[in-house]
Amino acid sequence: MQTARERAVFEAGIKLGALYHQWVGTPVSPETARSIEEAIEKSVGLQPHVRGITVRLDREIMEPNMFGYSELQGLMLDVEITTRVEGESCRARIRREGNYPLMEIVE
Numbered sequence: 001m002q003t004a005r006e007r008a009v010f011e012a013g014i015k016l017g018a019l020y021h022q023w024v025g026t027p028v029s030p031e032t033a034r035s036i037e038e039a040i041e042k043s044v045g046l047q048p049h050v051r052g053i054t055v056r057l058d059r060e061i062m063e064p065n066m067f068g069y070s071e072l073q074g075l076m077l078d079v080e081i082t083t084r085v086e087g088e089s090c091r092a093r094i095r096r097e098g099n100y101p102l103m104e105i106v107e
Contacts, residue, residue: 004086009105011049011083012092016103019044019079020094026072030059036072044081051089052082058096074101 002010019040028036037055044053056078062070079094091107 004088005090008049008083008085008088008090009092011085012081012090012105013103015044015047015050015081015083016079016092016094020074020077020101020103023077024072024074027069028057028062028072028076029064029069030062032069033057033059033062040079049083049085050081051084052080054080075099077101080106 023036023040026036037057040055041053044050057072058076058078061073061076064070074094075096077094078096080091081093082089082091084090089107090105092103092105094101094103096102
């Protein structure tokens with residue numbers, strides 16, 4: 001049986017993985033990035049055990065295609081999420097580490 005601490009860590013990890021795979025490929029531009037950030041925060045924030053989430057997209061690596069928009073890439077994601085299960089919390093994030101979107105437990 002999982003402890004509350006293990007469950008909080010699991011919940012953070014599963015939510016970051018789902019977020020990544022759900023949103024990568026979404027059309028985005030510097031002008032629409034804030035609305036995408038807010039949509040991700042609101043969507044993930046509805047899920048059980050989420051106590052906070054912050055999403056920032058790196059607009060500097062958004063290169064428009066011939067139609068004037070980019071596709072959201074994992075490298076654009078800077079996300080921090082906090083989950084809480086039975087009094088135990090986990091803070092995790094996705095952030096760029098070189099050329100890789102690293103998911104990690106922070107606390």
